[in-house]
Amino acid sequence: MHRMSLARKTLSASLLGVLAVPAPAWGWGKTGHAVVADIAQAHLTPKAAAEVHRLLAVEGTDHLSDISLWADGVKGQPGSPSHTIRLPIDGSEPGPHPCPGHFCADDGLTFYGAVLADKTKPDQEREVALKYIVHLVGDMQQPLHGTTATGGMKVLFRGQETTLHGVWDDGIIDAHTTDDKKLAVQLIKKEKGVPSGGGPQDWAREDLKIAQQDIYSDVPLQPKSVVVLPADYATVKWPIVEERLTQGGLRLARLLNALLD
Numbered sequence: 001m002h003r004m005s006l007a008r009k010t011l012s013a014s015l016l017g018v019l020a021v022p023a024p025a026w027g028w029g030k031t032g033h034a035v036v037a038d039i040a041q042a043h044l045t046p047k048a049a050a051e052v053h054r055l056l057a058v059e060g061t062d063h064l065s066d067i068s069l070w071a072d073g074v075k076g077q078p079g080s081p082s083h084t085i086r087l088p089i090d091g092s093e094p095g096p097h098p099c100p101g102h103f104c105a106d107d108g109l110t111f112y113g114a115v116l117a118d119k120t121k122p123d124q125e126r127e128v129a130l131k132y133i134v135h136l137v138g139d140m141q142q143p144l145h146g147t148t149a150t151g152g153m154k155v156l157f158r159g160q161e162t163t164l165h166g167v168w169d170d171g172i173i174d175a176h177t178t179d180d181k182k183l184a185v186q187l188i189k190k191e192k193g194v195p196s197g198g199g200p201q202d203w204a205r206e207d208l209k210i211a212q213q214d215i216y217s218d219v220p221l222q223p224k225s226v227v228v229l230p231a232d233y234a235t236v237k238w239p240i241v242e243e244r245l246t247q248g249g250l251r252l253a254r255l256l257n258a259l260l261d
Contacts, residue, residue, distance in 0.1 A: 027072070027083050027135070027138060027139030027142045027145055027169065028138050028139065028141075028142050028169055028170075028173070028245075028248075029169045029170035029173070029174075030069060030170075030180075031170070031173050031174060031177070031178050031179075031180050031183070032138065032142070032169065032170070032173050032241075032245060033065070033068035033069050033134075033135065033138045034065035034068055034180035034184075035173075035180045035183050035184050035187065035245045035248075035249065036068065036134075036137070036138040036141070036245055036248035036249045036252060037063070037064035037065040037067075037068040037134055037138070037249070037252070038063075038064070038065050038180055038181060038184035038249065039184050039187060039188060039191075039245070039246065039248070039249020039250065039252075039253070040064060040134070040137075040248075040249045040250075040252035040253040040256065041063065041064045041065075041253075042184070042188060042249075042253075043249070043250065043253035043254075043257075044253055044256060044257060045257050045261045047260065047261045048256050048257045048259075048260040048261045051260045052064065052130070052256065052260065054123075055123060055126055055127045055130055056127070056130075058123050058124055058127040059127060059131075064134055065180060067130070067131045067134060068134050068135060068138065069135070070131040070135065071083070071131060071132050071134075071135035071136065072135065080103075080132075081101070081103040081104065081105060081107055081108025081111070081132070081136065082099035082100050082101050082103060082104050082105060082108070083105055083135070083136060083139040083140075083145060084099045084100070084104065084105055084139070084140075084145045084146070084150070085098055085099055085104050085105050085106060085140070085145070085146055085200060085201060085204035086098045086099050086100075086146070086147060086148045086150070087146055087147050087148065087204055087205065087207075087208045088147070088148050089147045089148050089149035089208070089211060089212065089216065089221065091208075091212070104200075105136050105139065105140050105145070105200050105204075106199065106200035106201055106204075108132055108136050109132075109133060109136050109137070109200055109255075112128075112129035112130075112132040112133050112136075113129070113133060113255070113259055115128075115129035116129040116130055116133060116259050116260070117259040117260070130256075133252070133255065133256070133259075134252060136200075137248055137251055137252040137255060138248045138252065140200050140203045140204065140207070140248075141203060141207075141244040141245065141247055141248035141251075142168060142169065142207070142244065143168060143206075143207045143210040143211050143214075143215060143240070143244065144164070144165050144168050144207070144211060144215070145204075145207055146203065146204035146205065146206065146207020146208045146211065147204075147207060147208045147211045147212075149211060149216060149221055150165055151163060151164035151165035151166075151167075151168060151215070152164070152165060153219070153222075153223050153227065154223075154226045154227070155167060155219070155226060155227045155228070155229050156226055156227070156228045156229060157171050157229045157233065157234075158171070158175065158231075158234070161226060164215070164219055164227070167229065167233070168215070168241070171234065172233075172234045172237050172238060172241050173241060173245075175234035175235075175238075176234065176238055176241075183245075184249070187242060187245060187246045187249070188246075188249075190242075190246070191246050191250065194243060194246045194247060194250065195247065196246075196247055196250035196251050196254065197251075197254075198251075203247075203251070210240060210244075214237065214240055218230075218233075
């Protein structure tokens with residue numbers, strides 16, 4: 001699909017083996033990213049877990065969830081990749097640079113994956129790479145991060161005006177729970193059979209399919225006014241979010257195990 005995909009990079013074999021319209025693109029909010037990180041941490045091999053623990057000591061913590069939002073705070077800074085791969089919502093072929101800044105999420109995972117795997121690099125650099133990886137894998141499970149139709153339109157959700165993107169970042173999850181630890185445990189108990197392979201471009205194609213079939217089937221691409229979402233929207237869409245969070249955690253664990261074990 002595009003020239004800097006994981007499939008064409010040095011780490012492609014191991015990664016794949018284990019594994020818009022301008023609008024806000026923050027990805028999962030605090031709870032969502034923490035859940036992905038919690039699930040991943042529970043699935044690390046002993047060797048990978050020990051290395052993660054050692055690197056997180058640079059940050060003064062030992063939980064991946066504590067660093068899971070860091071990358072949102074450095075957007076736009078040098079070396080910071082886009083958190084998206086934007087595939088056209090109409091299913092047409094993407095251009096050569098399908099994300100803002102031409103340094104897409106898959107490029108970021110390739111670049112920072114190489115840094116994290118390189119034990120000759122300073123711990124500070126490798127810990128920064130870890131923070132990017134944790135966040136980018138999570139973001140690429142948020143369905144509106146894989147399409148040009150990123151959900152910037154205004155909607156009314158549970159009596160409050162927000163954006164469609166915000167509903168998928170936080171609203172659906174927070175309507176269910178804000179306790180990431182409890183939710184992670186629940187999802188781990190149900191994870192059997194959840195697809196967890198592929199690489200970032202595969203995840204983007206999954207995002208696109210969800211956007212086409214389950215998000216923009218209910219909301220027009222260019223509404224003329226604020227869209228009022230049904231009262232049961234969070235309940236109806238919860239199974240999708242539940243699966244994407246689970247996939248994010250499992251995929252992140254597989255990637256970290258491949259890079260650190």
